[in-house]
């Protein structure tokens with residue numbers, strides 16, 4: 001179990017919520033983890049169970065079906081899910097898509113989507129990345145051109161989390177291709193709109209239970225009222241939501257690293273070599289001590305960042321630094337934890353193998369760590 005006894009970011013209500021999250025995951029997630037990994041997708045039953053228990057989109061206001069809580073509740077779900085070794089896309093819905101809809105959506109859009117996102121009846125995605133561009137978002141080539149009261153969307157997206165499951169996707173498209181960043185808009189597109197096509201569920205190195213897909217848009221017609229917020233403001237919205245997305249990735253990375261450490265401790269205390277436990281070798285104890293120190297420092301930093309974010313003070317540069325540091329640290333910790341398992345660590349039946357393969361992507365998605373350094377450097 002994830003030890004939260006020395007954490008400072010949470011109060012008693014967060015602790016009670018954490019108990020609920022653990023119970024739901026114990027019942028609905030842990031027994032199905034391997035099946036989800038094999039099937040390459042988390043089934044809707046899990047989303048509905050999370051919705052019923054209040055785990056989805058905790059910050060959404062009560063008038064839109066949510067609980068109106070602070071981001072600390074999102075963090076609890078992220079920590080528990082990553083500590084459980086799951087890569088389900090529920091946090092993308094809670095931390096990212098719900099935020100966009102609630103902050104920039106019209107009343108009609110909020111009433112249409114948020115209550116169903118809270119219950120898990122509507123699964124969502126956000127499609128920024130394209131085959132030709134990822135880091136350089138201004139260069140997206142997908143267009144949403146006006147035709148009377150409609151936009152006609154053409155283009156393709158790739159690596160989209162929840163891409164197979166999604167009922168609604170926020171599509172990043174150029175409403176005016178001549179304007180660069182100022183021509184970018186966010187358009188809400190229902191998956192059953194004619195011309196919206198789901199491509200392959202992509203075969204990845206890790207995060208096998210997260211469905212990650214290509215999406216194709218061929219003359220997809222949506223009313224102009226589907227534009228999220230103001231036309232041409234998409235890039236500004238994307239930039240202003242980055243701190244929360246990046247903090248969420250940092251939190252998930254740290255919780256997964258903690259699980260890798262805990263796995264290494266229990267494995268080395270059990271495994272014997274040369275007449276003693278592997279834990280008793282000085283190399284093992286020093287390696288574990290090094291890992292433990294990094295984890296301790298990291299949790300303190302996350303509590304600081306979380307408190308700042310809840311107060312609305314966390315800057316984009318601070319969140320980018322957190323994403324970079326915690327995901328780099330995750331990479332180091334999972335590697336050390338796997339090494340301490342010996343050959344067993346390379347076997348997929350061991351949790352540490354999953355933590356190792358799932359960790360690699362956190363340095364890439366949500367903006368690569370090179371881009372994080374670029375953002376941090378601009379604040380110097």
Ligand SMILES: Cc1cc2nc3c(=O)[nH]c(=O)nc-3n(C[C@H](O)[C@H](O)[C@H](O)COP(=O)(O)OP(=O)(O)OC[C@H]3O[C@@H](n4cnc5c(N)ncnc54)[C@H](O)[C@@H]3O)c2cc1C
Nearest residue numbers: 126127128129133134135159160161364365366367368370
């Ligand atoms: C599992 C998974 C899930 C994802 N989910 C989503 C999703 O839900 N929605 C979505 O829109 N996208 C998603 N992505 C895409 C992800 O955000 C992009 O892969 C990422 O932003 C990098 O873009 P890219 O792949 O085009 O790499 P590129 O931008 O082509 O980068 C290639 C290399 O060049 C480096 N580079 C690029 N620009 C610079 C620079 N200015 N300075 C220094 N180095 C630079 C990069 O750091 C990287 O090392 C996902 C990706 C994965 C793997």
